[in-house]
Amino acid sequence: MRKIIEAEHLRKVYGATVAVDDISFEVAEGEIFGLLGPNGAGKTTTVECLQGLRRPDAGRLRVLGLNPQSDGRELRRQIGSQLQDSALPDRMRVWEALDLFSSLMPNSPDWRVTMEQWGLTEKRKSSFSRLSGGQRQRLFVALALANNPKVVFLDEMTSGLDPAARHTAWDLIRAIRDRGTTVVMVTHFMDEAERLCDRLGIVDGGRLTALDTPQGLIATYAGQVRVVFSTEHADLSWLQGVPNVSRVSRHGPRVEIEGTGPVLARVAAALVERGILPTDLRQEQPSLEDVFLSITGHTIQD
């Protein structure tokens, strides 16, 4: 796979605040690469350095073989960007923005198709100031794609979108990837990162603390399996003795067991043996949430 982006030991400091401490990663052609982390973790700064919008204090960056700092203008012809905290002139209409941005590159796709795909055709004559948060967000993603970019950077693309629009956006992003465009996205939504990203870097405190596929991260960092059921039986201390069980906790009727490997089968067998037949016995799949907690020691909202 061709490397589209290389970042080596990126560092960016604002005054006394270290926004990005030391971040290195590579992005291959045609993948959806995500940076996941809480607000202020350094995700946006990292991406802005890659786009050539900020000057790194240290480190080496290559995007499409170009140095974002010295070849910024050429780079921005080949990439698409959806930024946080940006706007269009209040009275600019949706179609005017799409028309302008797609005129910047000679082989741009027809902006009317992009407008239709992102559900903006009804709003084509609306001023920017009259669009809802979600409509603005969709317009920005559409503008990021207007110049037929080789790489598209999406910073919190689905914030402000309702659940239905988020799922549509995910489908469209997958379609973009399937056409061969590399996607780099920044998000603090676990479900978005888990479902959409081919590979994922977890960013916390200006550092990349883990990097793998979502499934790989879960397998590595959320090794413990959780088995849950409800029962009125008072004494369950014997559960500690069941093989593969490492921890048992109880909140009223709800019992939670953490363990490894075939812990579900072991617990089921042991319960049946003692005549306890819960109807809700199940194994909960570990999620990225558990991964994040185990890597950083806090949840993403903290």
Added chain:
Amino acid sequence: MRTLLKMTWIELKLFVREPVTMVFTFALPLIFLFVLGGVFQNIPSEEFRDAKPMDYYTPAYVGLVIASIGLVGLPVHFAKYRERGVLRRFRASPLHLWCIFGAQVLVSLIIATLGGILLVVVSMIAFDVKFPESVALVIAAFLPSVIAFAAIGILLGSLLPTTRAAQGLGLILFIVMLMLSGSGPPPELMSDAMEKTGQVMPLYYVIRLMQDPWLGYAWNWDAFMILAGVTVVASLASLRLFRWE
């Protein structure tokens, strides 16, 4: 080039959709025209360079149209773009800085031309102002004047961080220049100190450059060279000092 024209067309539409700026640019010089036109008897006199007051003031008010675009319109426009994040959005696109600036210069030229024609036609109808002695030289004076003030406007827009700062400083500069540059009391009637101060203002040279051929005097090379210098310095400073965020 196609992008520059597209950008210019969009910016022109945005200007037309902004009623407050429209009124300020087109109506304010007309208000001056009627207020002062009502004050003076329209007979030639010495303090108006031996011309009728309204022949004297019409090119000066065309200067006001140009100055209001450069001192208020453009700085506020750029400051608002910066404050809202519009410049940030443009910066992340393949749009060139010169295209953003160039579109503003072209829009300024178009608006100043429309505002200037409107003003001249109204003053001809209402005050019987005579046609310029040399139309070609007046037009030749008009173009570098607009470009000089567009450059000043872009420089102010590059320096002033917020819309409020741009509005405040822009209006102060506009009023001071309006009073001292020959569109208020004639410099021929000012005290020595006032006249000297007026001669620091770029608007003074814009007015002289257009007024001289209008009243039948020769082309004012001094004024032209000073405005050319202002244009070069302001453009270079803008390119160096421009802030996207």
